[in-house]
Amino acid sequence: MSDDALQKAIAAAGQAADDSRQLELVKAVLTAQTLAQAMQPHTCQHDHQQPKPFDARKWWTVGGLAVVGGCVACGLALAFAMAFIAVAIAATCGTGCFLILRSMWRDYLNNR
Structure with missing residues (x-):
């Protein structure tokens, strides 16, 4: 080589x-x-959001609206109750008047 x-x-x-x-x-x-x-460490697939700070104004607003809504509902319930009481009184009075007038009419027809 x-x-x-x-x-x-x-x-x-x-x-x-x-x-x-x-x-x-x-x-x-x-x-x-x-x-x-x-x-490598396992990574989460979802978002990690920071907790929101407590907002007292929001909860005062929610509570105030609930109170106002409750008062309105109570007022409406009271109005409907009064209306039904008025209807019941009117029906009772109408029935009484009808019975009295019928009795008077029968007496009138019998005395002729």
């Missing part, structure tokens, strides 16, 4: 050794990345 061919073979062997080291280094980096991704 000639010196030139021997030099080329030695250079090729050195290059192959360097390529082998580079491949091992790339393999180590990829393995490290895979392990790092596997060890």
Whole structure:
């Protein structure tokens, strides 16, 4: 074998050794990345919102509207009750008047 061919073979062997080291280094980096991704903490898929501060004005408004609504409902219930009482009184008076008039009419017809 000639010196030139021997030099080329030695250079090729050195290059192959360097390529082998580079491949091992790339393999180590990829393995490290895979392990790092596997060890990452689990992230939630939903939004974490900060709790809203207590708003007293909102609750005073809600309470005030509930009180006003209750008063309005109570007033309407009272108005309907008074109206039905008036209808009941009118029906009673009408029945009484009808019975009295019928009795008077029978007496009138019997005295003829």
